[in-house]
Amino acid sequence: MPTTKAARRRAALAARQALGLADVAQRSELLQRQLFAHFGVAGWQWLHLFLPLVARHEPDTWLVARRVWAEQLPTRLAVPVVQPGGATLRHYELTPRTLLQPNRWGIDEPVPDPLTAPEVFPEQLDAVLVPLLYCDQRGHRVGYGGGFYDRFLAQCRPGTAFIGLNVLNEPPGPPIADVLPTDVPLTAYITPDGVWNFS
Template sequence: MFLPLARRNEPDTWPIIRRMWAEFPDLQLAAPVVQADGVSLKNYELTPSTPLLTNRWGIPEPAANPLTEVLPGALDAVLVPLLAVDELGQRVGYGGGFYDRLLAQCRPGTQFIGLNVLDEPPLGRIADVLPTDVPLTACLTPGGVWYF
């Protein structure tokens, strides 16, 4: 689960988080923390009592605690922020490659789900896809779900 960066108009994931806590109390949620190297993410458990800190980009993050780290191989699904997605599930993000590096560490079968505030169909094809880019499984928009 990503925590929204409001100034970038990212989808507000808090209603999703609160609903999951209420309806699936045994489900473990995790949220990413940008690491000191400035290029990688680690995920930490996210509960109603998890303290949140704001990083240097203004993104809320769970307080990093080695006891609550959730390894990428333990993730069943990852919600991913994006600016646009194409018909093959390739996404345009903010250019840091954070999520591509994280998704590459997940086990086969993990669902990669983009969230988009715009109700637009996928683009034809994104031209500058890199070999390290990881395609999405699906994308949720206000108008529905796109599967890839």
Template sequence: MFAKATKADLRRTALARRMALDSGEVARRSDKLRENLFRQFPVDAWQWLHLFLPLAKRNEPDTWGFISWVWSEALPLRLAAPVVQPDGISLKHYELTPDGQNTLNRWGITEPVPHPVTAPEVFPVLLDAVLVPLLAVDRTGQRVGYGGGFYDRFLAQCRPGTQFIGLNLLNEPPVRRIADVLPTDVPLTAYITPGRVWRF
């Protein structure tokens, strides 16, 4: 990977490498990400974990394995996921429960269907940790996503001390520096690959 590059360079290269993974490799590496999260972070102390639901056509980490693990082990951890709002630039967040319903949005991303009982709204200040999608990260925890700014706006609403944990299927170390970080970009506190965890 690059020592220093723009977000566009990093995005293009990382997405191509990730898209080259077959479905079996995506599943295997997603399991490793889950294992690293539950072994190396104080999940038992968290009340709320926010996670993204994977966009399969872009080979995103399969977080359904994380969800199934929490529910099958009957962990006291509660889960939340984002829903893109009609303005197309902001997110609201709703609880994921075994009884809740999901739907596909216009981008093909699975979202919980809001419901006062099975999927109530969850406010960012409640969250203990957020699993963040990304394509690359640098040594200060700055990340490269798809460029929409959804997560930076969302993470800025969380309370101080919330852990922002990036997930990457590629076993890529942080690059030295992302050249075009913006003042509104929110850095991660940790970064997980199938082979290692970095903390910032």
């Protein structure tokens, strides 16, 4: 039975907010382990990740960044910065030296700097960790509804891995009825308990 984005967004937000912070932390650790176990992270030159909106119980992707740095992998990290006007993203390198500042939603963003946070362009990326609230059986996702990531993912080169992360233990579900032509499907989806590949 098809489902709508609005219905799935409401249900997922409520389910995620019902989780305790300790539970989110534990599930985030499992997501990080799944990523490194099932994907060749060390073989990527550039990995793009979102930094978590803690108030909305998003996955703690700092665990991924810290593991990359702790293991001294050659993989370089990039994160988004919402641009003035709120409709587009630009991307900057994240290192242990990067100066961060919270944006209007409370998400940490790099302070652009040629030395500590140079700009990274979508066509450079090998993989993107994508925030989501729901994923269907075709790899279509439900986000917050702003379209930031669909516009961004459409700029990446063919073959870039788009990997959705969900702290909720939900396998891919019924098809989303109101998919738009501009929606970009995932290539893979990770929950604390499982990994699914769509292409």
